[in-house]
Amino acid sequence: MYWDNQYQHNERLWGETPSRLALVAVEYLQKHGLAEKMLNVLDIGCGYGRDVLYLTEHTRGKILGVDISEKAITLAKKSYPENSRIKFRCCGFAELEENNKYDIVFLSNFYQLLKKDERIELRRKIEKVLKPNGLLFLSTLSTRDPEHSEKGTPVSGEINSFVDNVYLHLCERSELEEDFSFLRIEELYKYEYFESRATGETHHHISWILVGGTDTVSA
Template identity: 25%
Template sequence: MTAVKGFWNEQARKHGTGLAATTPDPIAKDLEIGALKRHLDPAPDTLEIGCGNGTDILRLLDHLRGRVVGIDYAEDMIEAARKTVSELDEADRRRVTVDVGDIMKDMAPLGHFSQIFTVRCLINLPTLEHQLQAVRNIDAILDPGGRLVLVESTRQGQDRLNAMRGAVGLTPIPYHWHNHYLDQEAFLAGLPKHLRLVEIDSFASLYFVVSRVFNAKMTPPGQAPDYLAEINKIAGQLPSMGDNAPLKLFVIKKERRP
């Protein structure tokens, strides 16, 4: 995991507060933010684990009304996030805190939250057991009745997308060396019983089919597909359909114990 942390620190040093520090695809990021706004309750205090350079927090402040806390284990990402926060107006600066923190360690010093979310955080852990341990660590600071929202990538979605690419003569999209996509079935089966799956939102399915299959196929050989191609922009404006992308959102509720 040290190498993965080093990768993200390097991304922060290279891109600072820019979007490219955490993703090369601005339309996919727009879709992530839109999905989060649909599923995050505006009222409670909220914790983002794996906040990177603060991009998500910045874009969610018009939706979230409570206190917002972000942690990330990459120190250079937090340095960039602090710069992001420093440029907010005074009222927002007062309610946003970012600090170094590790999902694989005791997070009790942060206090308890009724709403916690991640964006492509668990996929940076090396095994299913690490991912499930991370959820158990989140559970320890999630209030009974609280909401856990996970925006993560799954192997099953990647496999379906690559099957579609193969059907039109495109090569499979490889996994990044630093990612271990969720095995959706095993991951959900391994959650503590009191963490109940409420919904899966395949918010990026149509966009990924259009951008990674249609646009990729239409791109001349030897050229990299343009994330901001017009057909991608159109796909990003349409309602999603199907379940053919790795990226999706899981809503999980912590049951109140007797």
């Protein structure tokens, strides 16, 4: 499996520092007085758990990190032992039970890995598991991403999708607006960054950050 191999060779591929999305999420939660609340957070595609740790350290939430890679979850559990606030589970997002509800769904660099039918399934899942007044924090590659745009083999019949070791789908703003129109989109912007990797390489990326919320259900 691609991700098991990645983590096997370069354990903490993106180092110990949190992703940009984790910084954005904590800043947002602090600004809105939510960091002090006992929120339930779901990090899908959590990798070895660097953002789970950051979110736990900077909020009072309970965080469940899930990842399909056994190697990632083994690393996560070894680095950040489970306790009353941190849990990890090895599973694909499609296996998540829909009767467990979350205040926050967090997706850092995950959406871009999903094929069209999986993206539809993920959005359906988010809609099911987010509570009223819930929040989605998402980062995903832009079509302008210098590292991956137009690289690899184009996927036939699917715009902005390439296979270059792994399947990648790059997004335009209008696509994200449409995909997440079931939420009230609060923030949607592009950011550019240089990512140092455990391999010694530096990747140049342009990604989207989206913050969206579900509306309160009136009684």
